[in-house]
Amino acid sequence: MTQENGGPRWGVVGTGGIAHSFLEGLRAVPSARVVAVGSRTAERSEEFGAAWDIPHRHADYAALAGDPDVDVVYVATPHPWHHPVTLLMLGAGKHVLVEKPMAMNALQVTEMVAAARANDRFLMEALWTRYLPVHEVARGLVADGAIGELTAVSADFGINVPYDPDHRLFNADLGGGALLDLGIYPLALASQYLGELTVVGATRRLSPDHMVDVHTTMLVRGENGVSATLDCSSRTSLPGRAVLAGTGGRIEIERFWAATDLVLHRDGREPERFHRPFRANGYEYEAEEVARRLAVGERESPRMPWSESVRLAGVMDRIRDMGSLVYSRPTVKAVPLG
Numbered sequence: 043m044t045q046e047n048g049g050p051r052w053g054v055v056g057t058g059g060i061a062h063s064f065l066e067g068l069r070a071v072p073s074a075r076v077v078a079v080g081s082r083t084a085e086r087s088e089e090f091g092a093a094w095d096i097p098h099r100h101a102d103y104a105a106l107a108g109d110p111d112v113d114v115v116y117v118a119t120p121h122p123w124h125h126p127v128t129l130l131m132l133g134a135g136k137h138v139l140v141e142k143p144m145a146m147n148a149l150q151v152t153e154m155v156a157a158a159r160a161n162d163r164f165l166m167e168a169l170w171t172r173y174l175p176v177h178e179v180a181r182g183l184v185a186d187g188a189i190g191e192l193t194a195v196s197a198d199f200g201i202n203v204p205y206d207p208d209h210r211l212f213n214a215d216l217g218g219g220a221l222l223d224l225g226i227y228p229l230a231l232a233s234q235y236l237g238e239l240t241v242v243g244a245t246r247r248l249s250p251d252h253m254v255d256v257h258t259t260m261l262v263r264g265e266n267g268v269s270a271t272l273d274c275s276s277r278t279s280l281p282g283r284a285v286l287a288g289t290g291g292r293i294e295i296e297r298f299w300a301a302t303d304l305v306l307h308r309d310g311r312e313p314e315r316f317h318r319p320f321r322a323n324g325y326e327y328e329a330e331e332v333a334r335r336l337a338v339g340e341r342e343s344p345r346m347p348w349s350e351s352v353r354l355a356g357v358m359d360r361i362r363d364m365g366s367l368v369y370s371r372p373t374v375k376a377v378p379l380g
C-alpha cells in the first residue's frame with residue numbers, strides 16, 4: 043500500500059493554518075506524496091488541492107476515508123474533531139498522524155489507541171517539537187551528563203492573540219483554551235525528562251466568558267523527583283524559553299517548541315551553542331518519523347508512544363479539574379464521542 047518510490051501516500055483532513063504549514067514541511071520529504079485532501083466543503087477542498095497540486099479533492103471527510111489511494115491521513119481539524127475523524131480513518135484502514143493535542147481528554151485518547159490496535163494501524167500525535175534535531179541534541183547532552191544531574195525544568199509558551207470568542211483558541215466548542223493548545227508543549231517537554239508527571243498545583247486565568255483558560259501556570263513533579271514550573275498563555279507573549287538545569291550547568295532553548303538552537307552553559311566554562319537548522323520549516327521531521335515507522339511495519343513511534351499521549355492527556359485532565367474550570371464540561375458535551 044505505498045507508492046512506487048516506497049514512501050506513504052498522504053491524505054490531509056482540514057484545510058486550515060497548520061495543514062498548509064505541514065504540507066510545506068512534507069514537501070521537503072523526498073519520498074512523500076500527497077494524493078488527497080478532505081474538507082467540509084468542495085470549495086475549500088478545490089482551493090487547497092489546487093494550491094498544493096493534490097489530485098483527489100474530496101468534499102467531505104468520509105470520502106477521503108474511502109479513498110483507496112491514501113495510506114496515511116494527517117488530521118488537522120480543531121481538537122474536538124481529532125477523536126471522531128481519527129476513529130473514522132482508522133476504521134477505514136488508514137494510518138493516522140493527528141495534530142496535538144491528540145484529543146480533548148484521556149478517555150478519547152484511550153479510545154483512539156484502542157482503535158489503532160484493533161485495526162492494526164499506525165497512530166501518532168503530531169507533537170512536532172519532539173522530532174526537531176536540536177531537541178535530539180538536548181536529549182543527548184542530558185543523557186551524557188553535560189549538565190550533571192538534572193534537577194529542575196522550566197518552560198513557557200505564550201502568544202498574545204486578540205480575544206475573539208469565535209476564535210478556536212477561545213471558543214470552548216472548538217476546543218479552546220491555552221492549556222490544550224499551548225500548554226501541551228511545556229508539559230511534553232517536562233514529561234520527556236521527568237517521566238510520569240504528578241500535578242502538584244495549577245492556577246489559571248479564564249477568558250471573559252469564563253469558558254476557557256487564557257493562561258495556566260503549572261507545577262509538576264516527575265517520577266525521578268525533579269520538578270518543573272510551566273506556563274502557557276493565549277493572551278500574553280511569553281519568552282518561550284525552556285531551561286534544563288542540573289548540578290553541573292544548564293541548557294537554554296529559546297522558542298523551544300520550534301527551536302533550531304540551544305546554548306549549553308557548563309559551570310565554569312564558556313557557553314557552547316548548538317545550531318541545527320531545519321531543512322524546511324520543521325514539520326518535515328515528524329513526517330519522516332511516520333514514513334520511517336511505516337516502512338518497518340511499526341504501529342507507534344518510540345519518540346511519542348501511545349502511552350505518552352494517554353499520559354499527557356491525563357495530566358491535562360487533572361490540571362483542568364484543579365480549581366473550578368467550568369469549560370471542560372460544556373466542551374466535553376460538545377465533542378461527538380461516536
Ligand SMILES: NC(=O)c1ccc[n+]([C@@H]2O[C@H](COP(=O)([O-])OP(=O)(O)OC[C@H]3O[C@@H](n4cnc5c(N)ncnc54)[C@H](OP(=O)(O)O)[C@@H]3O)[C@@H](O)[C@H]2O)c1
Nearest residue numbers: 056057058059060061081082086118119120121141142143
Ligand atoms: N503542530 C503545530 O505547530 C500546530 C500549530 C497550529 C495548530 N495546531 C493544531 O492543529 C489543529 C488545527 O489548528 P489550525 O490552527 O490549523 O486551525 P484552523 O486554521 O481553524 O483550521 C482547522 C481546519 O479544520 C477544519 N474544521 C473541521 N471542523 C471545523 C469546525 N467546526 N470549525 C472550524 N474548522 C473546522 C477546517 O477545514 P475544512 O473546512 O476544510 O474542513 C479548518 O480549516 C488544532 O488541533 C491545533 O492544536 C498545531
